[in-house]
Amino acid sequence: MTGTGADAGRVVVATGGASGIGAAIARAFAEGGDRVAIADIDAGAADKLAREIGGTAVAMDVTDPASVAAALDTVVADLGPLAVLVNNAGLVAGGGLLVDLPIEVFDTVVSVNLRGTFTVTAAAARRMIAEGAGGAIVNISSIGARQPTAGLGHYEATKAAVDALTRTGALEPAPHRIRVNGVAPGPVHTPMTAGLMADPQARAAWETRIPLGRIALPEDIAPLAVFLASPAAAHTTGAVVQVDGGQLLG
Numbered sequence: 717m718t719g720t721g722a723d724a725g726r727v728v729v730a731t732g733g734a735s736g737i738g739a740a741i742a743r744a745f746a747e748g749g750d751r752v753a754i755a756d757i758d759a760g761a762a763d764k765l766a767r768e769i770g771g772t773a774v775a776m777d778v779t780d781p782a783s784v785a786a787a788l789d790t791v792v793a794d795l796g797p798l799a800v801l802v803n804n805a806g807l808v809a810g811g812g813l814l815v816d817l818p819i820e821v822f823d824t825v826v827s828v829n830l831r832g833t834f835t836v837t838a839a840a841a842r843r844m845i846a847e848g849a850g851g852a853i854v855n856i857s858s859i860g861a862r863q864p865t866a867g868l869g870h871y872e873a874t875k876a877a878v879d880a881l882t883r884t885g886a887l888e889p890a891p892h893r894i895r896v897n898g899v900a901p902g903p904v905h906t907p908m909t910a911g912l913m914a915d916p917q918a919r920a921a922w923e924t925r926i927p928l929g930r931i932a933l934p935e936d937i938a939p940l941a942v943f944l945a946s947p948a949a950a951h952t953t954g955a956v957v958q959v960d961g962g963q964l965l966g
């Protein structure tokens with residue numbers, strides 16, 4: 717994906733950028749000429765992808781504010797001021813009906829998806845405000861925030877909270893020309909969903925919910941993240957846009 721145009725060469729941090737959707741997003745920004753930092757708890761995988769796309773790897777645990785601060789400081793020192801943050805790190809951590817779900821699973825998902833997004837957003841926005849050059853933040857949500865699937869209530873609640881953070885995050889730093897938007901994918905083929913998709917019945921059940929008839933690829937999601945971070949989206953903030961093959965129409 718190219719098309720970042722005059723803005724190419726920006727410093728972009730993608731959390732959870734070592735795998736799946738985050739990796740496709742990191743690759744798309746790098747192909748557009750941006751300087752991409754792949755910030756992931758899996759430092760080995762981040763390193764491998766960084767070498768492949770000409771980016772930089774940085775170890776970051778989004779649930780740990782000290783780790784987030786240290787990683788962002790490293791990025792700024794090595795690459796320059798932060799222009800774009802993609803809050804992509806997230807997990808499901810298992811499924812279960814609300815009445816059955818172990819509270820530990822709930823806590824894990826809240827910690828990575830919600831607390832992590834909150835922590836990295838605050839740390840990055842503080843640095844963008846201090847720099848005074850504006851910035852763009854893109855949160856990777858899920859259509860599950862708006863359409864329930866039995867067994868995923870814990871996950872969907874965190875994504876609905878991410879959408880709320882997207883709106884408040886857009887409102888508060890708007891005077892500093894910092895924009896915050898969201899991308900809400902439907903189901904996507906990634907390591908997160910590989911187990912589910914390997915079960916033909918489960919896969920078919922998901923596919924029948926999608927008017928365009930197929931599960932997305934990470935490359936279907938990345939272009940919207942690049943667009944929302946680009947100057948072409950200069951007047952778009954607080955929006956959460958679905959990429960779901962029409963699933964929300966059902």
Ligand SMILES: NC(=O)c1ccc[n+]([C@@H]2O[C@H](COP(=O)([O-])OP(=O)(O)OC[C@H]3O[C@@H](n4cnc5c(N)ncnc54)[C@H](O)[C@@H]3O)[C@@H](O)[C@H]2O)c1
Nearest residue numbers: 732735736737757777778804805806858901903904906908
């Ligand atoms: N795959 C889907 O169907 C789908 C659908 C909608 C939304 N999403 C969202 O897209 C995002 C990426 O999902 P994916 O399917 O590519 O998953 P994935 O499992 O392929 O990749 C997730 C990445 O996040 C990293 N990560 C996990 N915990 C972390 C932490 N504490 N700190 C830093 N990095 C951490 C992992 O190491 C991994 O590299 C998630 O936010 C997910 O909720 C996925």
